[in-house]
Amino acid sequence: QVQLVESGGGSVQAGGSLTLSCITTGNTAKVNYMAWFRQAPGKEREGVAAIATRDAPAGYVERYADSVKGRFTFSQDNVKTTFTLQMNNLQPEDTAIYYCAASRYRTVQEYHLFGSTVYDYWGQGTQVTVAS
Numbered sequence: 001q002v003q004l005v006e007s008g009g010g011s012v013q014a015g016g017s018l019t020l021s022c023i024t025t026g027n028t029a030k031v032n033y034m035a036w037f038r039q040a041p042g043k044e045r046e047g048v049a050a051i052a053t054r055d056a057p058a059g060y061v062e063r064y065a066d067s068v069k070g071r072f073t074f075s076q077d078n079v080k081t082t083f084t085l086q087m088n089n090l091q092p093e094d095t096a097i098y099y100c101a102a103s104r105y106r107t108v109q110e111y112h113l114f115g116s117t118v119y120d121y122w123g124q125g126t127q128v129t130v131a132s
Contacts, residue, residue, distance in 0.1 A: 015089055023081065033051070036050070045116060
């Protein structure tokens with residue numbers, strides 16, 4: 001089992017920044033992909049950013065939603081413990097609950113990285129609110 005705990009959410013003004021962290025514990029050795037999803041009120045959950053871990057057998061891959069490219073950066077430490085989403089120039093449309101997710105799939109193509117069924121483990125979510 002793998003446990004995921006998100007932190008770093010909060011309220012900011014438009015144009016501000018927040019840093020979300022996802023701390024992983026448990027059997028992370030088999031985790032090969034990590035992602036951030038978000039769900040705004042009344043909307044479906046959507047993928048925000050996804051990366052392969054440093055030791056993923058299929059090599060490195062990453063994907064960002066078009067709406068966050070150039071503003072959000074997804075990074076990881078060297079021991080698959082901490083995964084960080086740096087969010088800059090936040091806009092009201094970024095308001096949502098943000099979820100961290102982990103996948104044990106050995107190979108995931110880039111175009112599948114935002115498929116929620118790819119991910120085996122999910123965190124509880126952290127709220128991000130951006131005021132205009």
